[in-house]
Amino acid sequence: xxxxxxxxxxxxxxxxxxxxxxxxxxxxxxxxxxxxxxxxxxxxxxxxxxxxxxxxxxxxxxxxxxxxxxxxxxxxxxxxxxxxxxxxxxxxxxxxxxxxx
Amino acid sequence: xxxxxxxxxxxxxxxxxxxxxxxxxxxxxxxxxxxxxxxxxxxxxxxxxxxxxxxxxxxxxxxxxxxxxxxxxxxxxxxxxxxxxxxxxxxxxxxxxxxxxxxxxxxxxxxxxxxxxxxxxxxxxxxxxxxxxxxxxxxxxxxxxxxxxxxxxxxxxxxxxxxx
Numbered sequence: 596x597x598x599x600x601x602x603x604x605x606x607x608x609x610x611x612x613x614x615x616x617x618x619x620x621x622x623x624x625x626x627x628x629x630x631x632x633x634x635x636x637x638x639x640x641x642x643x644x645x646x647x648x649x650x651x652x653x654x655x656x657x658x659x660x661x662x663x664x665x666x667x668x669x670x671x672x673x674x675x676x677x678x679x680x681x682x683x684x685x686x687x688x689x690x691x692x693x694x695x696x
Numbered sequence: 697x698x699x700x701x702x703x704x705x706x707x708x709x710x711x712x713x714x715x716x717x718x719x720x721x722x723x724x725x726x727x728x729x730x731x732x733x734x735x736x737x738x739x740x741x742x743x744x745x746x747x748x749x750x751x752x753x754x755x756x757x758x759x760x761x762x763x764x765x766x767x768x769x770x771x772x773x774x775x776x777x778x779x780x781x782x783x784x785x786x787x788x789x790x791x792x793x794x795x796x797x798x799x800x801x802x803x804x805x806x807x808x809x810x811x812x813x814x815x816x817x818x819x820x821x822x823x824x825x826x827x828x829x830x831x832x833x834x835x836x837x838x839x840x841x842x843x844x845x846x847x848x849x850x851x852x853x854x855x856x857x858x859x860x
Contacts, residue, residue, distance in 0.1 A: 598763050598796035609763050633762050674797075678813055678825035679835040686808045686827060 596681050597670040606670035606677065607656070612663045613642070622693055628661055638695070641688040651680055740789060744780035747792040748773070748800065755794035766798035771818035773841060776800035779816055782844050787852055799823075806856055812855045814848060816840060826851045828858055 597606035611628070613621050621636065627694035645655055654669040670677050715813065730780075755768045779802070792804035795815055803813040813824035822845065826833035834854075838845035 596795050596801075597766075598765055600759075600764070639785075660813065674815060674817075674823035674826055675835040676784055678815065678823060678829075679833055682811055682813065682825055682827045683833070684812075 596687070597667070597677055601610070605668060606672065607666040607668050608670075609656075609679075610665050610667055612645075612657065612665050624663065626695075636695075637693055639690055639692040640689055641685070643684060647687045648684065651683055658667040724857040728768060740785070740821065741781060744783075744789050744792070747775065747789065748776055748780065751792045751794050751800065755798070760794075763796070765794075765796040768794045768800065769818045770818050772799045775818075775820045776802075777814045778842065779814075779840060779844070780820075782842065784844070784852075786850065787856070804852065806855065806858070806860045810855060810858055810860055812851050822848065824848055824851065828854055 597608045600607050601604070606696065611621075611624050613624070616624075621640070625637045625640055648655055648667055653667050655665050656668050657665045659665075671679065706709050717742050719851040721825055723771065752773065757767065758764060758767050760767060780789075780792075790804050793801050793803070795801050799815045801815040803811065803812060805811040809829055812824070814822050816822055820840045822838045822840045823835075824838070824847065825833070827833050834851055836847060838847050
């Protein structure tokens with residue numbers, strides 16, 4: 596589900612652009628910028644093609660803060676519409692589990 | 697459909713259509729006694745409330761996700777407990793989570809494209825959405841006043857009667 600960015604009053608979903616990265620580098624991004632700061636264990640991630648996001652009439656804002664960071668934007672404001680779109684994106688995403696051994 | 701409404705209300709079924717037969721078979725499977733006594737009505741409710749409690753613990757502070765998510769809304773919690781208590785017995789316990797806006801969310805997922813989810817606002821407004829195949833979806837809002845709205849039970853029936 597998207598979150599409301601109160602500073603700019605738009606709904607957005609934080610993502611990282613991973614094109615061209617190997618698996619190890621992708622997990623480092625997750626540890627460094629997602630799970631690590633929260634003190635949590637990173638178990639997996641969801642990968643989705645940018646083309647699928649754009650096909651659903653959403654946009655991608657590449658702010659690169661931190662490097663490779665982006666936000667999925669253009670979400671509708673009604674919650675039920677957000678849920679529906681989120682389900683469609685999730686259905687197209689691929690779950691990748693981390694090898695924690 | 698007569699069969700669906702009657703089963704959910706505990707009365708005898710009188711449906712004769714193919715849909716009614718399919719639903720009857722599905723519901724009979726769900727009515728089979730659980731091997732574990734703890735999964736009776738009390739056990740179900742306890743499990744659901746424990747899931748809500750776990751979600752509360754996860755979202756107990758603002759910014760619990762690192763992206764500015766709100767902590768759980770106390771009034772949404774109040775409605776959430778009543779919602780799970782009001783679910784038909786034949787419906788499995790959903791996954792419980794807290795949305796970034798602090799509302800409780802209940803999700804049933806059978807496959808990537810077979811999913812139904814309901815979020816509950818602090819004012820008792822249900823926002824629901826479901827995917828029932830490649831080009832079949834539903835979404836909308838309903839008021840929650842102690843009983844599960846028909847739009848929600850209809851979509852739950854649709855989810856659990858679909859071929860996975």
